[in-house]
Amino acid sequence: MSEHVLDAKGLNCPLPILKAKKALKAVPAGEILTVYSTDPGSVADFAAFCNQTGNELVDSSQDGDVYVFQIKHTAG
């Protein structure tokens, strides 16, 4: 399985979202981008981002201080 990873740790709003949007462009449709963030606001923001853009938030979890999002690139 190919790995698409975005390390957005240490970045604040709105940078994780902006970088995720950019990173998704390089992810082929159907594949998953994994985003690491330390911004607590990104939990709600990635849910909203996916809902708005039509990409699928496959998983949203927390590992210590790090939030991990699995986003399937489904939108055009």
Place this chain on the structure above:
Amino acid sequence: MADDTVADIKRQSMTIIVTKGSLDWAYPPFILATTAAAMDYDVTLFFTFYGLALVKKKLDPKFTVLGNAAMEMPMFGTHIAMPNFLPMIPGVDAMAGAMMKSLIKKNNVASLEDLREAAVLSDVRMIACNMTVELFDYKREDLMDEIELGGAASYFEVAAKSHINMFI
């Protein structure tokens, strides 16, 4: 409802009228514009009056604590309000501006330059109010190359078709 993402239905759009050009007030329009663009909105920013300072080629927004009763700077492990007599002392506003910039950096908040660049790269449309450009005697070459010049009618043409319209 759950599967029915807004993006499937229609491309959405947003406009912001940007009237303020100080360091602190520069952030909301660029944060909102870049985020909306990342969320597939077509975004138009209309810069007028002091907002024009944000589309000068050289971005150097100033800062003042004057009249900002809600402003509390985190200092000495607590929060210190900024009384109105302070900016009368020469150098205080420059110092407070430098403090704000270092606070922004320390907290890994994006720089204004980066946000503005992100706005350009994500095709945010930027219109400078022609009347205020002339009023303040700005030259076209003082402003960013990406800027269009337009008037209130240009704004309304976009705003009437937009889903979100804001004034900052």
